Amino acid sequence: MKYFHLVWSNLGRHRLRTTLTLLSIVVAFILFGFLSAIKQALVGGISVDGNDRLIVRHKVSIIQVLPASYEPRMEAIPGVAAATHFTWFGGVYQDPKNFFMQCPVVPEEFLELYPEILLPEEEKKAWLATRTGAIVGRKSAEKFGWKIGQRVPIQTPVWVKSDGNHVWEFDIVGIFDGKNKNTDTTPLYFRYDYFDEARRNVKGQVGWYGLRVQDPTRAAEVAALVDAEFQNSPAETKTEPEGAFVQAFANQIGNIVMITAGILGAVFFTILLVTGNTMSQSVRERTGELGVLKALGFTNGHVLALVLLESCLLSVIGGLLGLGLARLMTSGGDPTGGMLPLFFFPTRDLLVGVVLAVALGFATGIFPALQAMRLRVADSLRRM
Amino acid sequence: MNSPVASNESLVSVENVEKVFRRGSEEIHVLRNLDLQVAQGEFLALMGPSGSGKSTLLNLIGGLDRPSRGTLRVAGEDLHDLPDRKMAEWRARHVGFVFQLYNLMPVLNAERNVELPLLLTHLNRAERRQHVAAALDVVALSHRAKHYPRTLSGGEQQRVGIARAIVTDPTLLLCDEPTGDLDRKSGDEILNLLQALNREHGKTIIMVTHDPHASARASRTVYLNKGQLSTEPVI
Ligand SMILES: Nc1ncnc2c1ncn2[C@@H]1O[C@H](COP(=O)(O)OP(=O)(O)O)[C@@H](O)[C@H]1O
Ligand SMILES: [Mg+2]
Numbered sequence: 274m275k276y277f278h279l280v281w282s283n284l285g286r287h288r289l290r291t292t293l294t295l296l297s298i299v300v301a302f303i304l305f306g307f308l309s310a311i312k313q314a315l316v317g318g319i320s321v322d323g324n325d326r327l328i329v330r331h332k333v334s335i336i337q338v339l340p341a342s343y344e345p346r347m348e349a350i351p352g353v354a355a356a357t358h359f360t361w362f363g364g365v366y367q368d369p370k371n372f373f374m375q376c377p378v379v380p381e382e383f384l385e386l387y388p389e390i391l392l393p394e395e396e397k398k399a400w401l402a403t404r405t406g407a408i409v410g411r412k413s414a415e416k417f418g419w420k421i422g423q424r425v426p427i428q429t430p431v432w433v434k435s436d437g438n439h440v441w442e443f444d445i446v447g448i449f450d451g452k453n454k455n456t457d458t459t460p461l462y463f464r465y466d467y468f469d470e471a472r473r474n475v476k477g478q479v480g481w482y483g484l485r486v487q488d489p490t491r492a493a494e495v496a497a498l499v500d501a502e503f504q505n506s507p508a509e510t511k512t513e514p515e516g517a518f519v520q521a522f523a524n525q526i527g528n529i530v531m532i533t534a535g536i537l538g539a540v541f542f543t544i545l546l547v548t549g550n551t552m553s554q555s556v557r558e559r560t561g562e563l564g565v566l567k568a569l570g571f572t573n574g575h576v577l578a579l580v581l582l583e584s585c586l587l588s589v590i591g592g593l594l595g596l597g598l599a600r601l602m603t604s605g606g607d608p609t610g611g612m613l614p615l616f617f618f619p620t621r622d623l624l625v626g627v628v629l630a631v632a633l634g635f636a637t638g639i640f641p642a643l644q645a646m647r648l649r650v651a652d653s654l655r656r657m
Numbered sequence: 658m659n660s661p662v663a664s665n666e667s668l669v670s671v672e673n674v675e676k677v678f679r680r681g682s683e684e685i686h687v688l689r690n691l692d693l694q695v696a697q698g699e700f701l702a703l704m705g706p707s708g709s710g711k712s713t714l715l716n717l718i719g720g721l722d723r724p725s726r727g728t729l730r731v732a733g734e735d736l737h738d739l740p741d742r743k744m745a746e747w748r749a750r751h752v753g754f755v756f757q758l759y760n761l762m763p764v765l766n767a768e769r770n771v772e773l774p775l776l777l778t779h780l781n782r783a784e785r786r787q788h789v790a791a792a793l794d795v796v797a798l799s800h801r802a803k804h805y806p807r808t809l810s811g812g813e814q815q816r817v818g819i820a821r822a823i824v825t826d827p828t829l830l831l832c833d834e835p836t837g838d839l840d841r842k843s844g845d846e847i848l849n850l851l852q853a854l855n856r857e858h859g860k861t862i863i864m865v866t867h868d869p870h871a872s873a874r875a876s877r878t879v880y881l882n883k884g885q886l887s888t889e890p891v892i
Pocket of ligand 2: 712
């Protein structure tokens with residue numbers, strides 16, 4: 274690329290101005306990276322591996338319990354392939370800051386219904402063989418330094434053991450990974466049979482159910498059948514696709530996504546003006562020089578390309594720096610200590626960022642480049 | 658050097674050329690029915706009062722502008738109806754410009770400035786370096802190759818400008834008041850250089866100047882006045 278030196282030298286013409294413009298582009302792309310990580314954390318859990326699953330909860334609210342005896346009745350409904358249940362445990366490890374999800378589940382049913390939970394076969398066997406056994410996701414295991422064979426105490430204000438104790442102890446028998454990058458690997462799952470026997474109150478009651486339907490396209494029909502089954506019973510149900518269930522949580526913060534998208538739009542619009550202004554100012558100052566290039570035999574096309582290359586180089590350098598920094602800064606994972614377990618800057622969005630940087634270069638360079646291209650040689654030499 | 662024109666033809670042939678500028682509703686007739694023939698190997702001085710149209714004529718011959726009327730044949734090409742792109746390619750091949758204010762790129766050092774016209778050729782990096790070194794050698798500035806224009810004197814900058822003009826070995830050198838901004842001593846050095854390029858390297862040169870001292874170096878002098886050329890100065 275023999276013209277590179279010429280393009281590069283022109284960027285060095287006003288070091289301060291170029292640096293400031295570059296900085297504003299870098300900051301914009303860091304922001305882009307962060308917002309994309311936040312968006313990922315909010316909506317990333319939705320839609321993967323869950324489109325054939327329904328969530329059944331109490332009609333009044335998610336914190337009301339349902340009888341465990343509903344399970345066989347659900348499995349009998351046409352179109353339901355499998356059912357299992359979950360209960361909110363609400364515990365912390367050692368410190369209230371160490372808040373993460375724990376759930377009593379029926380291991381075989383649970384692992385069958387959630388294939389995105391990857392657990393080695395021998396650990397699965399150990400779990401089935403150990404009544405107080407629990408499996409924990411890789412992320413939390415690393416965070417707390419837990420090893421297989423370790424006994425961990427979890428304190429919960431929600432559930433009292435029959436001996437009046439609020440601290441529950443579990444034996445870690447397995448550590449699971451997620452099949453996908455957006456599979457949540459923070460929770461701890463332990464056995465429902467142990468839980469139900471050891472708790473003092475509300476025995477036989479569970480938090481919510483997960484169902485798998487035989488045909489995802491008929492999920493809405495099946496959901497209606499489930500709710501009909503339990504109509505007029507003491508605990509009526511509300512059945513929704515899993516995505517919608519997660520979305521219900523996300524909706525509380527959904528407005529934040531809108532606001533941040535708005536901020537991003539405004540920032541990039543500003544960057545467009547800032548960089549565009551830098552470029553057109555720089556072209557205006559160089560009218561005479563561009564005329565000389567044309568006198569030497571550079572064609573209009575050459576001049577157009579040189580200016581475009583310059584603006585693209587500027588925004589691609591700024592963009593790559595910003596995206597790289599954003600990737601680095603988000604690589605530590607969840608900055609909230611548990612609220613956003615899926616916080617990361619996905620490679621797909623990184624590539625979108627690169628495309629955005631090139632587009633920014635084009636958008637900011639095209640008008641000055643056309644202006645440079647249209648300069649008439651004799652006139653621009655006159656203006657030296 | 659191969660001649661791009663037949664030996665019986667002029668290198669520059671300007672016939673019945675008119676140039677009219679429009680400033681608002683006003684028409685300025687800068688050149689009227691102008692004729693000029695320049696032979697291969699000539700060193701022509703073009704004189705005339707300020708605003709008489711010397712630069713305008715030079716721009717027409719160099720393919721930087723188009724005549725309003727008339728024909729213009731330079732180095733074997735009809736310039737009056739050449740499309741922009743072809744015109745640029747023609748300039749790159751046949752014309753070297755030397756400007757009064759040197760017009761070097763301030764962000765490039767001397768050798769990078771001289772290299773500019775070579776970027777348009779098919780030469781590779783090593784060949785370009787060779788040509789640049791040779792051109793800087795002709796203007797006796799090899800020791801300033803890495804210097805930026807702002808660190809060079811006016812005379813030195815003009816020598817870089819001349820090196821840039823000759824580096825592609827063009828058919829024709831067009832100089833618009835090349836000594837206009839220089840003191841007598843530096844100006845003389847530039848004139849010596851142009852004269853040497855004409856005599857020893859056979860370059861055809863057209864030089865616009867105000868200065869009789871400069872025109873004395875040329876092989877022929879023409880005067881532009883009221884849009885027409887004559888061989889006698891107009892008082
Ligand atoms: N692009 C243009 N538009 C309008 N007038 C012009 C333009 N270029 C040159 N002129 C006019 O043409 C006349 C000749 O200009 P020029 O060729 O630069 O003169 P010289 O070089 O002999 O001093 C001047 O009156 C100048 O103002
Ligand atoms: Mg002039």
